[in-house]
Amino acid sequence: MSDVILETRQLTKEFKGFTAVSKVDLSVVRGSIHALIGPNGAGKTTCFNLLTKFLEPTSGTILFNGHDITGERPAQIARRGIIRSFQISAVFPHLTLLENVRLGLQRALGTSYHFWKSEKTLKPLDARARELLAEVGLAHEADELTVNLPYGHKRALEIATTLAMDPELMLLDEPTQGMGHEDVHRVAELIKRVSAGRTILMVEHNMSVVSTIADTITVLQRGAVLAEGPYAEVSKNPQVMEAYMGTTDGQLQGAH
Incomplete structure (x- = not known):
């Protein structure tokens, strides 16, 4: 079986002329922790809603274990082993x-x-x-x-x-949102621990969490993929720094 568990091809969602997700190609490797990050309004949650079929894509394809699941309902997706926390x-x-x-x-x-x-x-x-x-x-x-x-x-x-x-694939939507520093650290450790033998795709704002536990990071901006790779590489990308910080000076430290 392929080591890619979830793949999207040219995934697009438009709302009355506004493109929330634009031609996103995503490959999530089996057994990895993959983080979806980006400034507010980048399309991260819309992307999650497309993957779990709470929204129908305008165009594009979603594959899970090589099967085209683009037309399936949320209950079918859950039965396949894609489980989301909110x-x-x-x-x-x-x-x-x-x-x-x-x-x-x-x-x-x-x-x-x-x-x-x-x-x-x-x-x-x-x-x-x-x-x-x-x-x-x-x-x-x-x-x-x-x-x-x-x-x-x-x-x-x-x-x-x-x-x-x-779940074969866990989707975690902002798992550390609203937490104090101590809880953030504890939940990050927990995610790392439960990821053994599982695949996790997470939307996360907290850069310290992402930098510590994610194997691969996909950065979205205005609904499109801006950059992808390990944190060390993505955090040095000038376009990513500008998207987050409005500057190309220094390292990517946090999200606004």
Whole structure:
């Protein structure tokens, strides 16, 4: 099987004459962490919405494991193993951490909407749910109500529920948004840890995160690919520095 898990060819999305994503060619290598970065309004989230079929492309092709998935619906994409976490923490606040992860496992089993099933029928999922909580460093909080968690822990829980769906490709949308420095570091470490044997495509603003964990970076500007490569190379690209900083002096330090 090819080592490219996800590929887009000339992917384009227009909204009433405005081109949000313009002829984007993207290749995500299996087993890598690939970051999509760019100034605000660069088209990153639109790109994610196209990949997960929340938006239909105006033109272009999306291939997953060599299959053309351009015309598929969001549920079909999820069944293929492309699972996305959202910018806003998407967990149930009044369930425990264990119950949240168990719902993700239920979905993978195809019994996701059997909320009326007795507690007893869900017990077999508990051991795996606890394993996943341990994987994201939350094992000790399994029986805590999610509403009581600090923000960084909620994002870690969201990664656990995403992992529960056994994704072949994880799409992480701004995983460190709104976090303090300590939480950013913890979540970056977590993403690095759970990436073993998995493929991750992430939209991320925080350059310290991208520079630490991403294998490949694609920079978007005005919906088009401006540059692509490892951080060391991309961060020295004069066009990238100008897009971010309005200057070509010095290194790329952060995103506005």
